Amino acid sequence: MSERQATNERNPIPPSDNRLLSLSDLRSLQELIHEKALLQPDKPVLRFRDHVITYHKLNNSANQFARLLADYGIRKGAIVGLAVDRSPEMVYCLLAIVKAGATYLPLDPEYPKARIEFMLKDAGAGYLITSEKYSGQFTTDARVILMEDILRQAPQYAVTPPDVPISMDDVVYVLYTSGSTGQPKGVQITQLGLVNFLIGMLKAPGLDENDRVLALTTISFDISGLELYLPLLAGAEIILTDVQTSRDTRQLMEIVRQRGVTVMQATPATWRMMLESAWEGKLPLKALIGGEALSKKLAERLLEKCDSLWNMYGPTETTVWATLKQIHLDDEVITVGRPIENMVAYILDSQLKPLPDGTVGEIFIGGAGVGPGYLNRPELNAERFMDDPFSTVPGARMYKTGDLGRIVNGDEIQCLGRMDHQVKIRGYRIELGEVEHALGKQPGIKDVVVLPKDERLVAYVVMEGNDPVNFADWQHALRDYLPEYMVPSNFVLLPRFPLSPNGKVDRNALEAMGIELEKANRVYVAPRTEQEKLVAGIWEECLQVKKIGIKDDFFELGGTSIVAMQIMARIERETGKRLPLASLFTENTIEKLSREMLLDDQAISWDLLVPVKPTGNKPPIFIVNGLDMNVLLFNNIARNMDADQPIYGFQPRGLNGVDKPFETLEDMAAEYIAALLEKGFTDGYALAGYSYGGVVAFEMARQLQAMGKTVKLLAMFDTYAYNKGHFETGVPKYVSKVKRQFPKFLFITGSLFRHPKETISYQQAYFVRKYNELAVYVGLQQTPESDRAEDRINEKYEAAYRKYYMQPSDACIIDLFRVGTRLYYLDDPIYLGWKPYAKAGIHVHDVNGDHKTFLMPPNDKDFAILLQQLADERMKS
Template identity: 50%
Template structure:
């Protein structure tokens, strides 16, 4: 008999009713499957294979032993075992005994585990000889080795006890804002509804082989361990060392022909960096944190299916899912069976019109609440006003979201200070609570920064009781990290620390987290005096810098930009380093690794782990509206560094570099696709806007298309700044005769204007025209001989390919007028003919008008000193003006 649960809702995406046996506990489905596939391999672990019959009988026996040791339905049993078949059998046995389990990862800090044991009032701790008497608690300790020896004489039959869907299945502890973890109580019917829904979508069959990589202290392990075992599929379990090594995981997936795997974006990146290039017939689930666009682009062509998963622990693992395809926004899709997702405002009004609100989740997955935390349960689990079941609850997630036109739910990040790091949910207050207890710290604030896209890092900002010298500080940071590791998991320990005189405060008295500066990785080094290279690689890099920058000595701690480094010499440096080391680094590497020491450390990293994302943080610090600048035809974003550094201290600036600079990714040759790729990275970093876009030369046209697309999405574009960009409409759609006549006319005008330029400045005109001719010869040569192998080697190997793709995109782009104001920054000195010298062709495209700002220099020197300072002042004034407009 099935208990039908149905909630009527005016939102069609929430009409997720599916009948299921709510009264049945999980062991019913495990046992049923085991009896159906007795001789099939159920569980495999590094050379060991166990059939469904063996797993079924051993878990029954161990359940009987627990019952004989006083365990009753509703009791709590804690489990602290290394990843192994015995761990899986023990979990099944606890459930079959009618108890709820508390999963304890032995690698977690001892104090944290002991808190969980005490808070849960666990009656038994099931562990191994390895951890015998390691944890202090009131629980009776049973060693798995002794238990397995005792149960050899036990009956293999199922224990005759009554476990219902209302009974607790597990209590899983998550990070807590009070400094202590909080236990989430999940009932059997919560778990059963989830697993049965997952059986249908994403879908799993008895022929699948699922690779389980997640620690049991992370709730998503519930899918990995139980979904295959209620389906007849094969569960491949890894040990913790393999789960942390992308190379070993990748090898295991290929060798075992895995068809189903779930992991966080962090794990998928590890596997990609391990050399995953070819297609694998594997269905993958990605969740735990936002799925970046670049990761989608890499995974989608390498797998049979890519699913984006979403859900907090409090609503049982995953609550919404989405099959990701090439041409879609990355959303979390729609709710799973018997689940409702609402977007509500502060007054709990249902926002079905696409407005942004907080995500609330209702339905069969909602947990019973937090163990021993009635106050927090009442705060987070509130009455569901939209359902028809009396006293039904919905969970306040703290995530922002909205409903898209197609009914998909889009998650837009956190409201509070809870963050995701490597897939783990982290309460920053818990880290701060632990950090303030460390020696010498008076105040502490922790935030997650993503200065490098795709690499979120925890940063601790501390105010000391007494100031320390640099040597003592270095020792103190080491001590703080060691102290935190004794009470927090490794993923919750900050990577970097910043010393503050005082924590910045907003006018209303709250901590101003946006004002917290980017870490200065030189904080504990000496400044102002020469420090010689200490390693061979530092010596190599120092020699290159000194030669190409014309300096006799450069300290390993000298900043490239502060000692006069410019984009042209940066290109030369990177080209020379690639020739010497064989490693190709993005030019933008110098923003984050601007000293010989840092660049040398970067060169020691595996080449496959080097990031080539388009979005580059040039100057990410600051509380003002960020400015995003698109590269010009030269593809170089280092040009914008001097401009950024001369702008307001609180003005964040990001650059956008071309896709394909690494020689692996295919360069894009359609303007709309280039703009969409850059927008995706901007939105992933800054989902809410508003946006200030800029582009130099060709980049101005790309920025224009980006603005058009963002506006179509309903995003607010506060500013579109074009740096000496001419709006030349493509003529490929014109009649042939008209096109030929126009081109002849343009050629004549350019030739005539060249004589004017020659009279005004003969030397500069010859230099400029020579450069143009040289570029055209290189491009023609590349087109004719691009198939030759030698053209695909060296630092400049792919620049011509990208340059040609960009030129093609420009040639084919039909520019449409949009309802926007353009701020045109026009070089005072002319270097080429233009049909419209005043507005550079933008009046017919910018429907709200063109604001013209003349800046010193010519097209190629507007970013060079001293022009950069005046340019920066004018640009900052414009940004501040538009930021204040409504």
């Protein structure tokens, strides 16, 4: 019997480094960051696109933000939601909330609205920091603070740290994870747990002032804490990516090379995609990997490309990573090593008794990183967080992970998967029960079981009756409540579930049955050309599906954005053809994608006319978008209209960074018409436009009429037509402005009673915008420059609108879709200024929502039904 086996009943698995730092010596995160900033004030700490931030700037800005937040009433114990895009200001805010003594609640703005609103309410957040971009998007009792206001006001505050008493027991953040009861649960992490984790990481894997760390993870994923805070304690540099770059491993690879990244952390799924992204040669890179099991094959591939590879393990409840191990080529068994600084681990049986080496049991984690528990979940806390009977530290607790493991190689932990129905997909922890709960609420579903399969989720469903179902409708509904990674990509209908002898659902038999049904439901059409064979081979390997036919739909096969990235990277490596990721959303079969690959890059990437839903026998509807230029917004409309209703969208010129934007609105309309005519669509057009796009559609109708063409439908999606004020000068201009002030005041007063939160938020954003415009006009500040192509194009198209002189037209009756909730004053709230220009008449249709939400769930379905009825009526005439 080994010494370990003989003494196992009282000894935990020891930490990786026995030279432990005393917990009493730990200082707060803000103290450590401030100290490092004073030592090297001029050293770059953060790079974002072309912006370079020094330690001095970062620390001072965070201090100013913190002092400002205190004036907003943010104090110790307050929970502050943060929903902003990735930027240096996001980092300032995170640090400022901590420096103010409060707790931050990280919210990814791309998460479903309902999920974010639940987290804000469940956490009892008193404040929400967001930006004008998301202003009014979330219904919450929290006080909304706009980032634009913070940026404007913060420079007035002192750069010294706020005098806030800090305890190591203070909760730094509350992070929500998937919940088995159908709702996510908030994990609380303290100063002690976070700082202890960071100090442990400084020792191993290690970091110093010469390192550059790639920060690509959403702040709603706990491992982002390593990327954003560890460099600040080491004096290193953070390379921060935006959302688009973090999803494109080809761009990530370019950043790693160009910026000299030395440390990168990611899940196995992301590392696999990096290896597929033209990774040639070895890089001086320390690779950190965790969130899912690391295979021997993936480890060997990474060790060929990196300087070192570290495997990490740890539930969110125990503060990011709790164990680690440096992996070597000669390792026979891949383990997650031993606990980090001031952490312990146990392998226990169902009676909480230690098990000898090699025996499989449940992993329990104890030590400084174990958080206070879930927020407002006392029963779950009692089940998962318990007193540590093996510790001599008073009050010590341990966390029941639900993971299976065993001790190998003396004192190392080998993870062997989940004990329950919790799984990890691409590093995200998912309670299958939460997905089943959400899907089970859909009409007609009697029972549902969700299982993981090849980096995706498959839902097995038993229906109440025999009514036809549309899987896309289920996916659409689930996206209102669940993040994209939790929405099943495949659905299998069954008459009943197979049962095991004890009367429970036999999940193994269910999975085997589902695989056969998936195969049986597909009609295989073999590839014909060499191009199709090449693409089919890539799809089969990336999707892990055998015999994919050229007619099979990428998304119905379980395709996700991550798999799409793998496919595009493989196509680029095999053919040299660099296709945009969006190609798979329009060219979603092997046949279509192969055909598009034969075209040049410009035709693939930046065609003015975008097929949102090109199939169907009805006359197509052509929609011009507003200044947000996001054609994908029209997917919400297309999904809810008749199956045989084609939808096309127009995207402006210049998005590719090569073509010059249109100089005038007339030119834009003419080019859109040329693109439409080039496709050979017959006469009798159905045009529509959203916001700014409505004016463009109006000009298109006027030009089509002049060409002898017929426009049968001209729909305005909440477009305001009044623009003669752009051409007024001198006294008339000021008289018009004065006349509208009193009715504007009455409108705002009434709006405050009807929609107080939304109105205040909108008016705040309006005054900030006007103040900045005035400051630029009088020379107090320069016009802010943006490095986003969309912003620069917006300026061009706004200028084109100001130059456009609208003339009355009788080309077509105007159908005006008018929103029910209006947050800003209009001179003509009835016809939105269209009556003088609609010589053929105007019909008003009221729709639910405001200017931003009427095309989004849940309003999109009613809107699409109304539009379909109208299109059918108009196109018959």
